[in-house]
Amino acid sequence: LPLPRAGAPPPLFAACADGVLLCKLVALIDGDAVDLRAVNMGALGRAADRKATFKVVENCNLAINAAKDVGCRVTNIGPRDIMTARPHLVLGLLWQAIRLLLTQKISLKEHPGLVALLEGDETLQQLLALPPERILVRWLNYHLARAGSARRVAGFGRDLMDSEVYAVVMRQLYGAEVQPVDLTTPDLEARAARVLANAAAVGVAPFIKPRDVAAGNAKLNLAFVAQLFNDRPGLEVVADEAVARELAGLDLDDAGDTREARTFKLWMNSLEAWAGPDATDAVQIRDLFAECRDGVPLLATMDAVRPGCVPWKKVRLAPKNRHHVVENGNRVVAVGRGLELVLVNIGGVDIADGNKKLILAVVWQLMRQQTVDMLKQLKGDGTAVDEADLVAWANAKVAAFAGATQPPIRSLNDKKLATGRFCVELCAAVGGDVVDWDLVTPGATDKDRALNAKYALSIARKVGARVFCTPDDIVEVKPKMILLFIAALWQAELSGATRPSLGSEPTRSTPASPPQLVAKTPAKPPAGAAATSWIKPKPPSQPKPAAPAAPPSQPKPAAPAAPPLG
Numbered sequence: 001l002p003l004p005r006a007g008a009p010p011p012l013f014a015a016c017a018d019g020v021l022l023c024k025l026v027a028l029i030d031g032d033a034v035d036l037r038a039v040n041m042g043a044l045g046r047a048a049d050r051k052a053t054f055k056v057v058e059n060c061n062l063a064i065n066a067a068k069d070v071g072c073r074v075t076n077i078g079p080r081d082i083m084t085a086r087p088h089l090v091l092g093l094l095w096q097a098i099r100l101l102l103t104q105k106i107s108l109k110e111h112p113g114l115v116a117l118l119e120g121d122e123t124l125q126q127l128l129a130l131p132p133e134r135i136l137v138r139w140l141n142y143h144l145a146r147a148g149s150a151r152r153v154a155g156f157g158r159d160l161m162d163s164e165v166y167a168v169v170m171r172q173l174y175g176a177e178v179q180p181v182d183l184t185t186p187d188l189e190a191r192a193a194r195v196l197a198n199a200a201a202v203g204v205a206p207f208i209k210p211r212d213v214a215a216g217n218a219k220l221n222l223a224f225v226a227q228l229f230n231d232r233p234g235l236e237v238v239a240d241e242a243v244a245r246e247l248a249g250l251d252l253d254d255a256g257d258t259r260e261a262r263t264f265k266l267w268m269n270s271l272e273a274w275a276g277p278d279a280t281d282a283v284q285i286r287d288l289f290a291e292c293r294d295g296v297p298l299l300a301t302m303d304a305v306r307p308g309c310v311p312w313k314k315v316r317l318a319p320k321n322r323h324h325v326v327e328n329g330n331r332v333v334a335v336g337r338g339l340e341l342v343l344v345n346i347g348g349v350d351i352a353d354g355n356k357k358l359i360l361a362v363v364w365q366l367m368r369q370q371t372v373d374m375l376k377q378l379k380g381d382g383t384a385v386d387e388a389d390l391v392a393w394a395n396a397k398v399a400a401f402a403g404a405t406q407p408p409i410r411s412l413n414d415k416k417l418a419t420g421r422f423c424v425e426l427c428a429a430v431g432g433d434v435v436d437w438d439l440v441t442p443g444a445t446d447k448d449r450a451l452n453a454k455y456a457l458s459i460a461r462k463v464g465a466r467v468f469c470t471p472d473d474i475v476e477v478k479p480k481m482i483l484l485f486i487a488a489l490w491q492a493e494l495s496g497a498t499r500p501s502l503g504s505e506p507t508r509s510t511p512a513s514p515p516q517l518v519a520k521t522p523a524k525p526p527a528g529a530a531a532t533s534w535i536k537p538k539p540p541s542q543p544k545p546a547a548p549a550a551p552p553s554q555p556k557p558a559a560p561a562a563p564p565l566g
Helices: 011-016 020-029 050-070 079-083 087-103 112-117 124-128 132-146 164-177 188-201 210-215 218-231 241-249 259-270 288-292 296-305 322-338 348-352 356-379 387-400 415-419 421-431 446-462 471-475 479-494
Strands: none
Touching: 011 020, 011 087, 020 050, 020 087, 050 079, 050 087, 050 259, 050 446, 079 087, 087 132, 087 218, 112 124, 112 132, 124 288, 132 164, 132 218, 164 188, 164 218, 188 210, 188 218, 210 218, 259 288, 259 356, 259 471, 288 296, 288 356, 296 322, 296 356, 322 348, 322 356, 348 356, 356 479, 387 421, 387 479, 415 421, 415 446, 415 471, 421 446, 421 479, 446 471, 446 479, 471 479
């Protein structure tokens, strides 16, 4: 990018200001996180138009919420920060997205040869739990040792400044395909220039500059090392019988995360939970089952859901043996019961053993508890929320939506949800004129259902909802994920994210009507949808409130307003 004129914002920030570039970057990480059909293209060029400004804010909302869904740590950043080019916030978001994009294939599922990096009596589960930075450091040291070099690295800063490590590792990986690097010259930038020229010659296009290598820029060096790994890892599966047996017994699909485990892991990371008052950073989970075995991440999540519920002085934050691990597991069970979680036949030993089914059950109940607590708080009337309330609210919103085509759903298991059409109409009913109805189909084929579901998730994120579902969750009608989708939209509406305004400007315009796919108007929501077994019913002393009625129609305002910019 060219250097900016005096007083002008850097071109990088200007390119990010309309949210389009950020949406495309997140879509490269996970194509299901952003449906590019939902992105408002070219809106920034009409920035003087209030409707165009509103469309830009939608893009930024989509980029931010989708970034959270793929695992970025997004704290205290809103559309205004992107649109007004706040450097540290925009650069932080960009770096996290680039880091995820470059390191997402560093896994046993993609590279079984990573078993060669095991150290001592380490297990594959422990290796899986390592962050990608640690794995790349081991990878460099592995090739340095194979090349007969005495050099070792501990990080991506000073250890790489003299380019010797790059020269040795690239020679080991590419052989005669690269030219020798003159390590006798005192000019560190000249050495780095030769290294980067070698990388370009073998098809790796580095975006790091020689001055960055010589200065020990850790982030850019990490990115370059990840590029080399992705191009040619050079790993061979170790012929060790014990490791081979462990690898054969490991479900590589699980190593790449099941959908449900991935959803729960991303939700836990989004909480930025702290393990005790003396923690220096929030808990970040890479492998849900391996890292939850010592109980600490689960306790941190519980404390984030219900602050103060964990007696941290009694927790073994750095367990040294199995006894300590089981002790933490027992603490998880005790605190969970205090939160009224259903923990039948779950003990500390199950947590310590990494029982996947039971760990998923604990995390799901915590996720549901946080969702219900948030809705209860936002409603302001002190009443709890159950499945029947969510179903009734969704049916009432869709029924009141002008031109609605979908009949009411009877439960979160209703197979009519599989078409994705109900979810799209719910987003339109909540968010206003945010749907391009030319892109929405009746969902008659598998492809159309998947496209509708993917579009619905992106529209939900555009209107400010934080959803951790995937299109497959909607198409396959996974009731837990449907609950989270509906609850996220209800939260967004109650928090005011879907009724934005700037000062005294009018509220959002009336949603556009979709093309009619059926002739009749949907019936009123069915009364008393039965709750499934994983929804905890309300206590008998609290009578269930009547299903919410459709909101009264509002007069159409003169002009649409932009949503909040922060």
